[in-house]
Amino acid sequence: MAEARAGKWPGGRAEALAAWALALPALILMILMLLGPVVAVLLLSFTGWSLGDAEMEWIGLGNYEQLAADPVFWTSLRNTLIYVGVSVPATVGLGLGAALLVESVGRFRSFYRAAYFLPVASTLLAMALVWEFMFHPTVGFVNQALRTLGLPVTDWLNNPDVALLAIAVIGVWQNLGLAMVLFVAGLQGVPKDLYEALALDGADGAWERFRRVTWPMLGPALVFVVAITAIRSFQVFDTVAVLTEGGPNKSTEVLLYTMVQEGFRFLRTAYGAAITVVFLVFTLAITVAQTVILDRRAHYG
Amino acid sequence: MVDRLGPLFRHAVLLLGAAVMLAPFVLMLSLSVKPAAEIFAPQFRLLPEQWSAWENYSAAFTKVPLARFLMNGFIVTFCIFAAQAVTALPMAYALAKLRWRGRDTVFGLVLLALLVPPQVPAIPLYIGLWQLGLLDTYAAIILPSTVSVFGIFLMRQFFRTVPNDLIAAARMDGLSELGIVWRIMLPTAAPALAAFGCLSFIWNWNEFFWPYIAVQSEHLMTPPLGIAFFSDTESGTSWGPLMAAATVTTAPLALAFLLAQRAFVRGVTMSGVK
Amino acid sequence: QSREIELSVQYGNAATVRGLMEEVATVFMRQNPGIRVTYRAPEADYESILQRNLRDAITRNLPDVAFHGLNRQRTLLERDIPVDLRPFMQADPETPSLGYSESLLSLGQVGGKQIGIGFALSTPVVYYNVDLLRRAGGDPDKLPTSWEEVAALARAIHGSQEGISGLFFDWTITGNWSWQSLVFSRGGSMLNADETQVAFADAPGRAAARDLGTMLTEGRMPDGRSNAMMGEFVAGRMGIVMNSTAQLGRFNREIGGRFPLKTGRFPIPGPNPRLPAGGNVAMMFARDAAKQQAAWKFIKFATGPVGGTMMVNHTGYMPATTIPAAREDLLGRFYRENPNHLTAISQQNVITGWYAFPGQNALKITDVINDQMQAIVAQRSTPEAGLDRMATEVQALLPRRRS
Amino acid sequence: MASVDLIGIGKKFGATDVLRDVTLRVADGEFLAILGASGCGKSTLLRILAGLEGTDQGEVRLGGIEVGHLRPKARDLAMVFQSYALYPYMTVGQNIALPLEMRRLSAWQRLPLLGRLMPGTRAARENIAEDVASVAGPLQLGALLGRKPAQLSGGQRQRVALARAMVRQPAAFLMDEPLSNLDAKLRIEARAEIVALQRRLGATILYVTHDQEEAMAMADRVAVMQGGRVLQVAAPQSLYDDPVSLDVARFVGSPPMNVFPVRLHSSGAVEALGTALPFHATGTAREGIVMGVRPEALRPAEQGIAVTLARIERLGGEALLYCTAPGLAQPLVAQVEAGEANDHAIGAPLRLMPRRALLFDGDGKRMVCRAGSVGAMALASAHG
Amino acid sequence: MASVDLIGIGKKFGATDVLRDVTLRVADGEFLAILGASGCGKSTLLRILAGLEGTDQGEVRLGGIEVGHLRPKARDLAMVFQSYALYPYMTVGQNIALPLEMRRLSAWQRLPLLGRLMPGTRAARENIAEDVASVAGPLQLGALLGRKPAQLSGGQRQRVALARAMVRQPAAFLMDEPLSNLDAKLRIEARAEIVALQRRLGATILYVTHDQEEAMAMADRVAVMQGGRVLQVAAPQSLYDDPVSLDVARFVGSPPMNVFPVRLHSSGAVEALGTALPFHATGTAREGIVMGVRPEALRPAEQGIAVTLARIERLGGEALLYCTAPGLAQPLVAQVEAGEANDHAIGAPLRLMPRRALLFDGDGKRMVCRAGSVGAMALASAHG
Ligand SMILES: Nc1ncnc2c1ncn2[C@@H]1O[C@H](COP(=O)(O)OP(=O)(O)OP(=O)(O)O)[C@@H](O)[C@H]1O
Numbered sequence A: 001m002a003e004a005r006a007g008k009w010p011g012g013r014a015e016a017l018a019a020w021a022l023a024l025p026a027l028i029l030m031i032l033m034l035l036g037p038v039v040a041v042l043l044l045s046f047t048g049w050s051l052g053d054a055e056m057e058w059i060g061l062g063n064y065e066q067l068a069a070d071p072v073f074w075t076s077l078r079n080t081l082i083y084v085g086v087s088v089p090a091t092v093g094l095g096l097g098a099a100l101l102v103e104s105v106g107r108f109r110s111f112y113r114a115a116y117f118l119p120v121a122s123t124l125l126a127m128a129l130v131w132e133f134m135f136h137p138t139v140g141f142v143n144q145a146l147r148t149l150g151l152p153v154t155d156w157l158n159n160p161d162v163a164l165l166a167i168a169v170i171g172v173w174q175n176l177g178l179a180m181v182l183f184v185a186g187l188q189g190v191p192k193d194l195y196e197a198l199a200l201d202g203a204d205g206a207w208e209r210f211r212r213v214t215w216p217m218l219g220p221a222l223v224f225v226v227a228i229t230a231i232r233s234f235q236v237f238d239t240v241a242v243l244t245e246g247g248p249n250k251s252t253e254v255l256l257y258t259m260v261q262e263g264f265r266f267l268r269t270a271y272g273a274a275i276t277v278v279f280l281v282f283t284l285a286i287t288v289a290q291t292v293i294l295d296r297r298a299h300y301g
Numbered sequence B: 001m002v003d004r005l006g007p008l009f010r011h012a013v014l015l016l017g018a019a020v021m022l023a024p025f026v027l028m029l030s031l032s033v034k035p036a037a038e039i040f041a042p043q044f045r046l047l048p049e050q051w052s053a054w055e056n057y058s059a060a061f062t063k064v065p066l067a068r069f070l071m072n073g074f075i076v077t078f079c080i081f082a083a084q085a086v087t088a089l090p091m092a093y094a095l096a097k098l099r100w101r102g103r104d105t106v107f108g109l110v111l112l113a114l115l116v117p118p119q120v121p122a123i124p125l126y127i128g129l130w131q132l133g134l135l136d137t138y139a140a141i142i143l144p145s146t147v148s149v150f151g152i153f154l155m156r157q158f159f160r161t162v163p164n165d166l167i168a169a170a171r172m173d174g175l176s177e178l179g180i181v182w183r184i185m186l187p188t189a190a191p192a193l194a195a196f197g198c199l200s201f202i203w204n205w206n207e208f209f210w211p212y213i214a215v216q217s218e219h220l221m222t223p224p225l226g227i228a229f230f231s232d233t234e235s236g237t238s239w240g241p242l243m244a245a246a247t248v249t250t251a252p253l254a255l256a257f258l259l260a261q262r263a264f265v266r267g268v269t270m271s272g273v274k
Numbered sequence C: 001q002s003r004e005i006e007l008s009v010q011y012g013n014a015a016t017v018r019g020l021m022e023e024v025a026t027v028f029m030r031q032n033p034g035i036r037v038t039y040r041a042p043e044a045d046y047e048s049i050l051q052r053n054l055r056d057a058i059t060r061n062l063p064d065v066a067f068h069g070l071n072r073q074r075t076l077l078e079r080d081i082p083v084d085l086r087p088f089m090q091a092d093p094e095t096p097s098l099g100y101s102e103s104l105l106s107l108g109q110v111g112g113k114q115i116g117i118g119f120a121l122s123t124p125v126v127y128y129n130v131d132l133l134r135r136a137g138g139d140p141d142k143l144p145t146s147w148e149e150v151a152a153l154a155r156a157i158h159g160s161q162e163g164i165s166g167l168f169f170d171w172t173i174t175g176n177w178s179w180q181s182l183v184f185s186r187g188g189s190m191l192n193a194d195e196t197q198v199a200f201a202d203a204p205g206r207a208a209a210r211d212l213g214t215m216l217t218e219g220r221m222p223d224g225r226s227n228a229m230m231g232e233f234v235a236g237r238m239g240i241v242m243n244s245t246a247q248l249g250r251f252n253r254e255i256g257g258r259f260p261l262k263t264g265r266f267p268i269p270g271p272n273p274r275l276p277a278g279g280n281v282a283m284m285f286a287r288d289a290a291k292q293q294a295a296w297k298f299i300k301f302a303t304g305p306v307g308g309t310m311m312v313n314h315t316g317y318m319p320a321t322t323i324p325a326a327r328e329d330l331l332g333r334f335y336r337e338n339p340n341h342l343t344a345i346s347q348q349n350v351i352t353g354w355y356a357f358p359g360q361n362a363l364k365i366t367d368v369i370n371d372q373m374q375a376i377v378a379q380r381s382t383p384e385a386g387l388d389r390m391a392t393e394v395q396a397l398l399p400r401r402r403s
Numbered sequence D, E: 001m002a003s004v005d006l007i008g009i010g011k012k013f014g015a016t017d018v019l020r021d022v023t024l025r026v027a028d029g030e031f032l033a034i035l036g037a038s039g040c041g042k043s044t045l046l047r048i049l050a051g052l053e054g055t056d057q058g059e060v061r062l063g064g065i066e067v068g069h070l071r072p073k074a075r076d077l078a079m080v081f082q083s084y085a086l087y088p089y090m091t092v093g094q095n096i097a098l099p100l101e102m103r104r105l106s107a108w109q110r111l112p113l114l115g116r117l118m119p120g121t122r123a124a125r126e127n128i129a130e131d132v133a134s135v136a137g138p139l140q141l142g143a144l145l146g147r148k149p150a151q152l153s154g155g156q157r158q159r160v161a162l163a164r165a166m167v168r169q170p171a172a173f174l175m176d177e178p179l180s181n182l183d184a185k186l187r188i189e190a191r192a193e194i195v196a197l198q199r200r201l202g203a204t205i206l207y208v209t210h211d212q213e214e215a216m217a218m219a220d221r222v223a224v225m226q227g228g229r230v231l232q233v234a235a236p237q238s239l240y241d242d243p244v245s246l247d248v249a250r251f252v253g254s255p256p257m258n259v260f261p262v263r264l265h266s267s268g269a270v271e272a273l274g275t276a277l278p279f280h281a282t283g284t285a286r287e288g289i290v291m292g293v294r295p296e297a298l299r300p301a302e303q304g305i306a307v308t309l310a311r312i313e314r315l316g317g318e319a320l321l322y323c324t325a326p327g328l329a330q331p332l333v334a335q336v337e338a339g340e341a342n343d344h345a346i347g348a349p350l351r352l353m354p355r356r357a358l359l360f361d362g363d364g365k366r367m368v369c370r371a372g373s374v375g376a377m378a379l380a381s382a383h384g
């Protein structure tokens, strides 16, 4: 329960001082580089400033009122939530599956790990362009594969019904490797004797092994992976910017893209700031809720 | 079930997955050796009829100073990681092992900062750096990334697994708190730090948005800016050189991970994830 | 030797024009030993160069000369960034010999000032795959002159073979350029004269919307993404595309001789038809008198006959000066041998500015128009309905009253 | 319950022989302890028996039937692990119930939510709950069924692990150092509990430990292992009194046996520490012979081996006298009752009980020897 | 070396009192063991002494001087941890040298590479290396100086931890269960080593353990703690023979003391288990009085308490007789020599040594009692 009880004893005062001294460089940088600017953005959201303007005019909640009335914003919010709702479970699920499979084979483990991790290490900017080729309606890998399998095809990035899904596919492709590696790490932390105890208790099928030991033991790793994946999913930007620019018909418009679009491209800086604020509030709420819910169920041993 | 399906089946599934994961890279390589005329050929071919590898790769290196960009990439990512390690380790130690009023608040701030996407602080930072006269320098690229909240978080998780006795022993042996960070925690944390270093390298190497804003001068630019150079919507993207640049940019990361993957997995294993 | 003046210059479309700009600088510096041109790192597109210079304006670090997209001039002017070039032109005795045509000069006139001079200009043209055209019974020497004819031809191409489509009108080009082309070609305009009312929903605009409808229904124009459709065209699976002349170089490169390519004029059916120019203008941002003189020299050189000739040799654009085309030692021969480049020149007489909407919401308006275009092309709304919605939404985003 | 036979088991990990020709026969209802130093292969042996590990040689029989080919689940053995291997995220009740669920419920009935709706699930689950309660009661876990392992003390965890093993009444129990994580006091209590349990159930138990006191106190018979071999299998007392080799003799007993070199005269007479001892040894070996004497078989007396008392270690009821003797590097340790460790002891020579002295030859094998005067407690002194 | 005084130490963690008014005085050169169950506050006490933890009340003195305000480094104490807390990435030599480096080298001299170039570094480092070698020698670590802790056995690690503590000749040694990670055999060896060391250095040692045998065997005096309080501080044998309370009596001794209720007649005569005992107790309490008798003070004999022998546990040299008596839930345990645990023992009543029986009142406090016939080993029987 180690309580923070600074100053109560000589060593305590020294410990507290040392702690501040050690934390200070990072804290100052964190405030200068991240939190301070965020506060600045918060303040900016109450003005009518536009990039390059000489003056700044205080307009109170004006931007937020405009936001509430802006259908693009609502679409964007909805899309973001859908994107996160699709890509997080998919990334986590596939990442877990890959981790289980990779850990269950003896040979080529390093190869598989590297193959699945490679997308994490790639420049999304370039890979988004490659994916455009992949999704090409006629000669793209995706549609050729689907056609070979006798499945229906579509112009993925141009069909408002599936474009967001296609973007999510790329997101999953990119983040899956990280989730996998984190799960692999989690798996290696599961004591082997639990599986042995389980085998003697009468369960040695893969499903029971997974359900009774692996899954519950991965709890903490799961919390971590979900949190990281959710944060990264909320921040989806590059793919949308390069591939669809929010289209067709705003079907891939996501919050961060809208924010950058308004703030940087349309030069409505203050309005973009207001979107940022809403974005942060949302990520905060959802990430915290997710983490708390999962965390309560996870076991830390 | 997976057990009974046998290793062959597992390998089949994994291979299929690996094929999907690698397909874009194969395509990237394929495009990077094709002449412009073949990129939109009616029938897709993996290998070009007429190789343009030389043209594309030399364009990638001559139309932009890609070699210089690569070097900048190394300089920048190295400095960033060094700074991140120097700031994150003490803070993570203080958060994990010291008792002080304000610890929970500071940790709360770290978690909060974890949620901030890089685009958000861009404009205030830009103006701030301008006032310091630092725009268009290496410092402009490096400074905003000198603190990694992810790194602080990861290292804190790891430090929590270090036994308290080790720290008590060090204190009795006469080490100061800073001494404990460098002499005790840093070497103990080496694997976790390597894992974090790997991710820091990857993420900062690939960062496009901020370096693009922060620097003007070509001799300061980082590899992703080199890729963007070839993408031109108005008069057509130069696919071959672009893919060549992308290949060259991705290669160090792929290599780094291949070399470091065991340490990486071990590092993550040892930190708070489990 | 007087002190060397250093001139910082920034341009966009990096990949395409880098070689050209290097050549321009080299030759210019040889002719003007007192001036040293240094290029800032080039930007990928008009978007980024605008962003960059707006930020530079805050940090007072603007380049002395910059090449901006035609439709970005207004945004820059609203922030009082560019310098009026007219005094320099009037003071310079060489001006008349540079061959700037009045219509081409007008492209750089915004708010009564000459803030830019065209450097690399483009116009909308129609590209034909001659093989497919012939197969569908068309005649490459008698290209269609109205959208009805284009659509009919496209339909014939579409039916000629499995997997072949007839026509794609690239409506996605930045800044509503394609929509402006359709409306202007019908003699319409975007807003009324004092820029308070939407004008593109008047009769010419309606006709333009119908043109688009014709392409969709008669011409069987697919709803595709621009990149994919251009890919189809260069692959030889698409008969006709409408795009900027700027794409000519790229098409030549990517087609690689698979089929003969021919450019045709953009149909101009309206009374008093015009076509928007694309491309960029050279602008002067320098405030220092000495630098301004040097900057003017550079702009004059780059946009004049010599620079224009270099520019055409490197790209598919057209220059703002009419001299090179007329002179055998400059571009006369080039145009004879590359008739596809001539189409742009032939449209010079109807050329007009690339309209930029006023006010803070200018780019937002562009976006709203794009959305409605998308709806029309995807046939989720009829051209008329789409147009109406476009008009209402844009009207709402216009500045209330301007002083 | 069933008998357990391990016959000629050999096991290699890579190139190293971990088990060599190990044969152990455990009768139905017998409590056999396997005692050995760390790394001698004890756990490996249990794991082979449980089916968690394969063998390279030999046979495993349960109730007389070869089970080498059966999977762990099918062998119907229960194992208590050194680490307990409790499922940390399940409550005590769920931990104990799991083996029953796996055996009594069908795969469908075990499904997380759907299972509840299957016919018979309710009744089966109630049955299980009853059985859990009936093992939890005697082990005093009744009140803890709702807790998670992390909320339990070491002793309680150990009892949960036992309960989980007991609940399904297996053919035999395998226990791998189940008490080594407990503190001394708890260990003694838990020992008694396990023994009582074994008596009550008539259970066959194979119990691995490196703590000889534990092995001696609990088991019917003890198998002493070293370096992958079984050195001796015998009842605790005879292991203590009558070890087959020096290794066993030294390993068993705490404080350990005093061992010192002796000279064997051709007559068979034995001489040690400058003192002729009343023995007659038979055997041919004459070199490297040593004698072993347990601490409690050395007592301060009027006559005996001349020693100097170096240190007294009082253990409450007893005391250890550490005595140095000329020509011996190790001190001789005598164990006496606390009351005897008084001033009389200081300076007194040590008397040795001839009946309890053992001789070992150069290879460490027991030698037959006969006390010169059986039952005589007196020591005939001689010149050095 | 210095004396250590803890005076009236109180410590809370949040709302729970972990230490209450603990006073301990350790003389210069004394070996004091702190014995107590897990969680009783032993480690906290050591940590307070070391300056790793603050106090809420009380004073800490080293060599008579208040040090409450000093930080760990300044107190000049050395601590050996239960987990050894060796730095895993440093070699044994580096581990041992670290405390010296921190004291003898300046911050500049300690710098990774530059430090080597500073004046005096070389000489100082050579000095340190010599000192390291001189502690490593006697602890037989000389050959291991280049290894990392992970490459050492438990016993070797323990010695490294000791060496690290010894190398700087601190004012006192604090040891927190330093042997609990070793196996039984090694533990006994290590015990002797530490004691020898203490004698040689004349060191003041505070030694925390929950193993009473260890405490008894090693310490000059033992402090028994329970629930944050010190119950008794005394020499091992008097703790065993003459505990001040039932808690101490029960805690000390293995197997534990037999405790059973007795009736005190108004005459002062004592009656237990239907047998009149030859005692005369003084005191007023008449309720809840219990008697405690150590196992070795119960012997099978012709006459005595009538019991049934339930089980014999043979421990090698000794054996424990578990006997049930009518009206007692817990069995009575008698400890006899292995030879005595024979057929004679079966069915024999248990004789009790009156001098070794203790009486405790309802609060667990020792009562004064006088054996009826001092020294009499016979038991007068009476009707129930
Ligand atoms: N999976 C394995 N691979 C290689 N060697 C192993 C493996 N498991 C055990 N060993 C080795 O086999 C030997 C016997 O191991 P085992 O675990 O059976 O010892 P043990 O007697 O149980 O020891 P302890 O008392 O320490 O538990 C050891 O030397 C060990 O290092």
Ligand SMILES: Nc1ncnc2c1ncn2[C@@H]1O[C@H](COP(=O)(O)OP(=O)(O)OP(=O)(O)O)[C@@H](O)[C@H]1O
Binding pocket: A001, A002, A003, E013, E014, E018, E036, E037, E038, E039, E040, E041, E042, E043, E044, E045, E210
């Ligand atoms: N930092 C802390 N915060 C809160 N409670 C603590 C803290 N450290 C110890 N305690 C509590 O104080 C009590 C005494 O702990 P301490 O570690 O001193 O026990 P101990 O006697 O050393 O036990 P053990 O033999 O298990 O090591 C325990 O109940 C423990 O839970």
Ligand SMILES: [Mg+2]
Binding pocket: D042, D043, D044, D176
């Ligand atoms: Mg083992």
Ligand SMILES: [Mg+2]
Binding pocket: E042, E043, E044, E176
């Ligand atoms: Mg402790």
